[in-house]
Amino acid sequence: MSISSYDALLFGSEEKSNMIIKPRTRGFICTTSHPAGCAAQVQKQIDYVQSKPVIEGPKNVLVIGASTGYGLAARITTAFGAKANTVGVYRPSSGSEKRTASAGWYNSAAFEQAAQEAGLKSYSVTGDAFAKETKDKTIQLIKEKLGKVDLVVYSVASARKTDPETGETYNSVLKPIGKPFTNKTVNFHTGEVTDITLEPATEQEIRETVAVMGGDDWEAWIEALRAAEVLSEDVTTISFSYIGSEITKAVYREGSIGRAKDHLEATALKLNDELQSTGGRAYVVVSKGLVTQSSSAIPIVPLYISSLYKTMKEKGIHEGCIEQTYRLFTDRLYAGGEPPVDEAGRIRIDDWELREDVQAEVVKIWDQVTSDNIYDLTDLEGYRKEFFQLFGFETEGVDYDADVDPDVKVPNSI
Numbered sequence: 001m002s003i004s005s006y007d008a009l010l011f012g013s014e015e016k017s018n019m020i021i022k023p024r025t026r027g028f029i030c031t032t033s034h035p036a037g038c039a040a041q042v043q044k045q046i047d048y049v050q051s052k053p054v055i056e057g058p059k060n061v062l063v064i065g066a067s068t069g070y071g072l073a074a075r076i077t078t079a080f081g082a083k084a085n086t087v088g089v090y091r092p093s094s095g096s097e098k099r100t101a102s103a104g105w106y107n108s109a110a111f112e113q114a115a116q117e118a119g120l121k122s123y124s125v126t127g128d129a130f131a132k133e134t135k136d137k138t139i140q141l142i143k144e145k146l147g148k149v150d151l152v153v154y155s156v157a158s159a160r161k162t163d164p165e166t167g168e169t170y171n172s173v174l175k176p177i178g179k180p181f182t183n184k185t186v187n188f189h190t191g192e193v194t195d196i197t198l199e200p201a202t203e204q205e206i207r208e209t210v211a212v213m214g215g216d217d218w219e220a221w222i223e224a225l226r227a228a229e230v231l232s233e234d235v236t237t238i239s240f241s242y243i244g245s246e247i248t249k250a251v252y253r254e255g256s257i258g259r260a261k262d263h264l265e266a267t268a269l270k271l272n273d274e275l276q277s278t279g280g281r282a283y284v285v286v287s288k289g290l291v292t293q294s295s296s297a298i299p300i301v302p303l304y305i306s307s308l309y310k311t312m313k314e315k316g317i318h319e320g321c322i323e324q325t326y327r328l329f330t331d332r333l334y335a336g337g338e339p340p341v342d343e344a345g346r347i348r349i350d351d352w353e354l355r356e357d358v359q360a361e362v363v364k365i366w367d368q369v370t371s372d373n374i375y376d377l378t379d380l381e382g383y384r385k386e387f388f389q390l391f392g393f394e395t396e397g398v399d400y401d402a403d404v405d406p407d408v409k410v411p412n413s414i
């Protein structure tokens, strides 16, 4: 898609002049997004996939949590790499004359426009993924438009969930378990490195984190799709997990979120057993740590990722969401035959992150890093830039002084 077709997408045929959009941050989040910048970021991912060999992969794909991060990359990879029709599920967020929509909304609008220009079917279901109504709407849409799906990607990352059965709301926390944990962290806007102590999660907090980020909702989706007979017999379903390094172990893998990932991984094995009877399969994919809206919210992790980026870029093995996802589909999931899995049945695409030489270098950086040397020792500048790019800022070819209409429509959304 050319910049001029972004204009048609974003501004419609009438000339509108509404606002100049600049980044505004609150803590680790950016509260504004730029529609043309998001469209350019989506196009960059599409260009990457189109520069690579075609994937002999799925034909009808459902992505739950499709508007940013790994979910968006999976949608782009399957659509533009395997010519798949896609249904994306994500939270609604429309802009108005005074307020921008979310980056995910602008990403999805740009994706749908590009998919349709490429002759692919693409539909968006906007709603709360945890709600029964969203599942029902999605099933109805698949029945009407695609018949069945042969790949379901579950990539929801959320801080809370309201249980559709009980109406109870659960919050997920990012805390260690058992005892407090102190380590370095960085304010990635200022480069200030400080020590942070995280208090351990309570049993209740652990349970709630598992309820939000564990495998229950993935399982509920697969059960609902299966009961409605909209899964092909040989359906594949995947969700994403993380292991990471010794540095982040206490806050991530051995922390409250790690318990949720244990649950997600156990759910994959259970789903795999169930789907195997008809030739289907379910996997958890352990991916690499990278800059997304979710990972920037985890204490300690942005400093680790900045050190990791520096190391992996120097070694020529750096990957973002789209590179990871393309490699997942071509080298693992659709490489022919069963994908290699580890002792726990997980597909590993974090192999380069966890290479011994990479981790040794990251630990060396970690031991030395302070506020004074952070921009030399780590790729914090790259981290900061990528963070703003998630919201459509700091993107080449975009005129940030131009008036833009923040009210963008997603073409095929219900």
Ligand SMILES: NC(=O)c1ccc[n+]([C@@H]2O[C@H](COP(=O)([O-])OP(=O)(O)OC[C@H]3O[C@@H](n4cnc5c(N)ncnc54)[C@H](O)[C@@H]3O)[C@@H](O)[C@H]2O)c1
Binding pocket: 064, 065, 066, 067, 068, 069, 070, 071, 072, 089, 090, 091, 104, 127, 128, 129, 130, 155, 156, 157, 158, 239, 240, 241, 242, 286, 287, 288, 289, 290, 291, 292, 293, 294, 295
């Ligand atoms: N970022 C990393 O470093 C990393 C590494 C390994 C694994 N993962 C895993 O990948 C998965 C996706 O995370 P990400 O980093 O791409 O995050 P992300 O924040 O970029 O994406 C999360 C997606 O979930 C959607 N979403 C959130 N709540 C929703 C709701 N209630 N209803 C509908 N959609 C909702 C968002 O719209 C978005 O599309 C998570 O399981 C995460 O743990 C991330």
